[in-house]
Amino acid sequence: MSALVVYESSFGNTALVARAVGDGIAAHMPVRVRSVSSLGVDEADGEDLVVIGGPTHAFGMSRPQTRRDAQVRLGDEPVESLGIREWIDRLSPDRDDHLYATFDTRVEKVRHLPGSAAHAAARALRHDGHRVVDRGVSFYVADVEGPLLPRERDRAREWGERLAHKAQELLLRA
Numbered sequence: 001m002s003a004l005v006v007y008e009s010s011f012g013n014t015a016l017v018a019r020a021v022g023d024g025i026a027a028h029m030p031v032r033v034r035s036v037s038s039l040g041v042d043e044a045d046g047e048d049l050v051v052i053g054g055p056t057h058a059f060g061m062s063r064p065q066t067r068r069d070a071q072v073r074l075g076d077e078p079v080e081s082l083g084i085r086e087w088i089d090r091l092s093p094d095r096d097d098h099l100y101a102t103f104d105t106r107v108e109k110v111r112h113l114p115g116s117a118a119h120a121a122a123r124a125l126r127h128d129g130h131r132v133v134d135r136g137v138s139f140y141v142a143d144v145e146g147p148l149l150p151r152e153r154d155r156a157r158e159w160g161e162r163l164a165h166k167a168q169e170l171l172l173r174a
């Protein structure tokens with residue numbers, strides 16, 4: 001059994017969470033943690049568990065325009081980029097037998113607002129016939145550019161560990 005964590009991150013916070021999730025998963029199975037921009041969808045082939053995480057942008061998964069907004073905020077020249085929305089769109093519908101789970105990062109002070117990239121990603125995966133084994137979890141940053149709130153990395157590691165354990169049980173039962 002093995003796992004892949006695919007993440008998108010404009011300011012680095014989701015990347016930190018992805019690595020922590022990977023550390024948790026590693027307690028149960030080998031895991032690779034990769035940025036969505038460095039990974040073709042076929043690189044998920046052969047993985048049992050695929051975990052997808054990204055920042056919440058405009059109440060859901062990022063879009064080209066929201067990623068450009070983030071690049072401008074960083075003072076970068078806007079360039080075309082790939083997000084988890086596009087990566088999920090490129091997966092072959094209903095063809096793979098991976099178990100999927102999703103996470104996001106969001107701003108704590110507006111947590112009363114609806115919208116989560118993790119929930120949107122889980123919905124998109126289910127819609128395309130993929131098997132999603134977790135309801136999708138949010139990790140919180142203090143403001144748009146971060147930092148991650150204290151304890152979120154620990155919470156991410158613990159979630160990763162629980163997730164890998166659950167995936168193992170489901171796979172052994174199959």
Ligand SMILES: Cc1cc2nc3c(=O)[nH]c(=O)nc-3n(C[C@H](O)[C@H](O)[C@H](O)COP(=O)(O)O)c2cc1C
Pocket residue numbers: 008009010011012013014015054055056057058059060066067069070105106107108110111115141143144145146
């Ligand atoms: C264009 C844009 C839209 C955003 N919209 C939301 C939002 O609707 N809800 C929210 O909680 N955070 C929102 N945020 C804050 C992001 O969730 C935050 O920047 C992200 O969690 C940081 O992760 P990263 O460092 O991996 O990019 C937005 C940020 C940007 C740049």
